[in-house]
Amino acid sequence: MMCAMTLVRQYARSVLSAKTLLVYSFLLGFLLYMVTPFLIIFFNSFGKGWYGMRWLPQEWTLNWYQWAIEVADIPEIMKNTLVIAGIAVVISTLIALPTGWALGRRHIPGKELLTALILLPRMIPAITFALGVAKIFYGLHLVDTFLGVALAHVALAAPYAILVLSATFESLDERVLEASAVCGASPAQGFFYVILPLILPGILSSIIFTFTTSYNEFTMTLMTYGPHTVTLPVRTYLAVGEGYWEVSSAMAVILIIPSLFILFLIQRQLQPEKLVGGFKGV
Amino acid sequence: MSDYMIEFVNVTKRYGDIVANEHITLQIKRGELMTLLGPSGCGKTTALRCLTGHNHPDEGRIFIDGQDVTDLPTYKRNLGMVFQNFALFPHMTAFENVEFPLRIRGLSQSERREKVVEALKLVRLEGYGSHFPRQLSGGQQQRIGLARALVYRPSVLLLDEPLSNLDAKLREEMRFEIKDLQVRLGITAVYVTHDQEEALALSDRVAIMNKGRIEQVGTPEEIYERPGSQFVADFIGLSNFLEGTVTAVEGETTYLAVDNLSLGLATTAGARVGQRVLAFVRPNEVELAAPGTMSGPEVLEGVVEKMTYLGDKVDYRLRLGDRLMLRVQSGGTVRFKAGERVAVRLPMERCRVIGGGKA
Numbered sequence: 001m002m003c004a005m006t007l008v009r010q011y012a013r014s015v016l017s018a019k020t021l022l023v024y025s026f027l028l029g030f031l032l033y034m035v036t037p038f039l040i041i042f043f044n045s046f047g048k049g050w051y052g053m054r055w056l057p058q059e060w061t062l063n064w065y066q067w068a069i070e071v072a073d074i075p076e077i078m079k080n081t082l083v084i085a086g087i088a089v090v091i092s093t094l095i096a097l098p099t100g101w102a103l104g105r106r107h108i109p110g111k112e113l114l115t116a117l118i119l120l121p122r123m124i125p126a127i128t129f130a131l132g133v134a135k136i137f138y139g140l141h142l143v144d145t146f147l148g149v150a151l152a153h154v155a156l157a158a159p160y161a162i163l164v165l166s167a168t169f170e171s172l173d174e175r176v177l178e179a180s181a182v183c184g185a186s187p188a189q190g191f192f193y194v195i196l197p198l199i200l201p202g203i204l205s206s207i208i209f210t211f212t213t214s215y216n217e218f219t220m221t222l223m224t225y226g227p228h229t230v231t232l233p234v235r236t237y238l239a240v241g242e243g244y245w246e247v248s249s250a251m252a253v254i255l256i257i258p259s260l261f262i263l264f265l266i267q268r269q270l271q272p273e274k275l276v277g278g279f280k281g282v
Numbered sequence: 283m284s285d286y287m288i289e290f291v292n293v294t295k296r297y298g299d300i301v302a303n304e305h306i307t308l309q310i311k312r313g314e315l316m317t318l319l320g321p322s323g324c325g326k327t328t329a330l331r332c333l334t335g336h337n338h339p340d341e342g343r344i345f346i347d348g349q350d351v352t353d354l355p356t357y358k359r360n361l362g363m364v365f366q367n368f369a370l371f372p373h374m375t376a377f378e379n380v381e382f383p384l385r386i387r388g389l390s391q392s393e394r395r396e397k398v399v400e401a402l403k404l405v406r407l408e409g410y411g412s413h414f415p416r417q418l419s420g421g422q423q424q425r426i427g428l429a430r431a432l433v434y435r436p437s438v439l440l441l442d443e444p445l446s447n448l449d450a451k452l453r454e455e456m457r458f459e460i461k462d463l464q465v466r467l468g469i470t471a472v473y474v475t476h477d478q479e480e481a482l483a484l485s486d487r488v489a490i491m492n493k494g495r496i497e498q499v500g501t502p503e504e505i506y507e508r509p510g511s512q513f514v515a516d517f518i519g520l521s522n523f524l525e526g527t528v529t530a531v532e533g534e535t536t537y538l539a540v541d542n543l544s545l546g547l548a549t550t551a552g553a554r555v556g557q558r559v560l561a562f563v564r565p566n567e568v569e570l571a572a573p574g575t576m577s578g579p580e581v582l583e584g585v586v587e588k589m590t591y592l593g594d595k596v597d598y599r600l601r602l603g604d605r606l607m608l609r610v611q612s613g614g615t616v617r618f619k620a621g622e623r624v625a626v627r628l629p630m631e632r633c634r635v636i637g638g639g640k641a
């Protein structure tokens with residue numbers, strides 16, 4: 001009897017470990033699936049003569065980066081990209097602060113419908129939306145201006161910002177603000193000592209989301225850019241079209257540097273769960 | 283210097299059609315703990331918010347320490363307040379929470395440090411300064427709330443159901459702790475609760491509120507022993523109401539016809555024959571005995587309809603005559619079972635008349 005029990009237990013344990021193994025192999029497979037393209041681009045950007053079935057390039061070189069910087073004018077294009085992202089962040093935040101406040105703290109009839117409408121630009125296919133925007137912008141002479149491209153990005157970035165900020169403002173406890181007043185804090189002191197520290201993480205995550213949205217945006221830029229407003233994603237795409245695989249790989253690597261930097265910032269300063277929590281199921 | 287620390291003069295506050303406070307007039311003495319007691323929605327919080335300045339009364343004035351504060355913003359009123367949901371600043375440690383009012387008042391760092399340490403000691407949480415609110419239990423959070431409200435020695439301490447988010451045992455413990463602190467510091471306090479036991483245990487005086495009005499103000503003993511209205515008698519403790527017509531007044535005894543029963547009461551001034559009277563008696567003041575063992579004008583007979591054993595006491599529901607139901611609680615063992623006949627004595631001096639009865 002005793003023996004049978006032990007056997008059963010051992011069997012259970014082996015099944016368990018098989019399960020664990022399965023989970024790990026799935027995770028590993030997924031990780032490979034995600035990382036492999038990065039690795040290929042990375043090697044491609046530093047390698048020479050990497051064709052056919054080789055595991056690694058024959059030779060290592062920095063030529064492609066030199067080309068990207070000197071011939072394709074990447075520093076200028078990076079500047080465009082960052083300026084456009086900056087403008088998009090400022091405009092999105094300015095729109096999202098009052099809108100998020102209204103959605104998060106007031107009882108507005110038809111709130112659900114409003115939220116759905118705000119999300120509309122994110123729901124319909126980007127190319128459809130971008131076409132419409134382009135048509136309007138041609139009429140307004142906004143094509144090939146920093147403001148124009150940034151505004152096109154705002155349509156996609158602001159909904160994120162509004163959702164994050166309205167969740168942030170919604171979680172502000174009225175009674176905590178009342179407590180600060182009873183403690184003797186004037187409205188201004190209450191704002192700086194209590195409200196601001198409580199909403200700062202939300203504002204930061206909203207800024208990060210809008211920034212990355214604009215920085216990574218491709219479709220909306222493609223329909224609104226011009227010679228003066230080429231951004232890094234678009235330039236990378238164009239380089240592929242021109243047949244320079246290695247140079248576009250170098251650009252692609254440069255493209256991810258700021259994203260990595262932001263990821264590092266998020267890891268250090270904010271808990272990612274908190275940022276995602278801000279979405280409340282969206 | 284005014285005799286009163288806090289005065290409500292004819293304060294009315296409406297929310298649309300709802301009159302949350304109606305002509306509230308109330309004086310609270312220096313160093314006194316006054317409780318606002320009443321059922322949910324009777325306007326206790328509203329009255330307190332008028333005092334803090336979070337509400338502006340539609341009519342009437344409010345004075346703190348002789349000064350008219352009706353139009354003064356909250357932050358200039360020098361109040362301390364403890365909140366039902368604690369309302370600590372979640373981004374500050376316990377120490378920083380208590381320090382906050384001192385920082386606002388521009389005290390130097392060494393002064394702040396000294397006072398915060400003292401306040402944390404006062405609420406017996408010396409070692410917890412570096413904890414964040416979410417790392418503290420409900421009782422500890424509320425003690426930090428208390429320390430934050432007291433650290434700057436405000437002129438008045440306000441407490442809005444400070445214990446209702448705590449479990450029963452802790453609630454009772456902290457009740458005495460709060461009372462002890464209030465007495466030791468000699469601070470005037472306004473305490474809001476709908477828990478009558480808490481109110482009786484803590485208060486110097488109690489203001490009973492009902493539907494936005496103050497029904498009665500008095501010491502715990504006064505409102506328990508001499509309730510001024512049926513509402514108060516009903517709300518404070520358990521009561522049996524006896525409504526009837528005076529049939530005769532003979533010296534010390536007034537005879538009352540309640541339904542088809544005749545009951546003797548101790549005579550109160552001005553009892554007239556034919557007058558409608560409402561009297562009440564507490565369930566634990568009624569005596570029970572075997573039928574036929576007691577006699578007198580205050581003795582009736584009845585049947586036990588329901589008996590409930592409650593451990594330290596037994597609860598009986600009796601039927602007297604055709605309709606009159608009487609609730610009786612007596613200590614000790616079960617003496618009567620459902621269906622048994624009992625003699626019921628309603629001691630004359632314990633059957634007290636409320637006002638003139640209902641019209």
Ligand SMILES: Nc1ncnc2c1ncn2[C@@H]1O[C@H](COP(=O)(O)OP(=O)(O)OP(=O)(O)O)[C@@H](O)[C@H]1O
Nearest residue numbers: 297300301302321322323324325326327328329476
């Ligand atoms: N901001 C408000 N807007 C509209 N009506 C309100 C508001 N605040 C309170 N009321 C109403 O005013 C009345 C008194 O409310 P109040 O909060 O003062 O009651 P309370 O005695 O504190 O009750 P509780 O014991 O439940 O806390 C209630 O009928 C309530 O619905």
Ligand SMILES: [Mg+2]
Nearest residue numbers: 326327328442
């Ligand atoms: Mg209340």
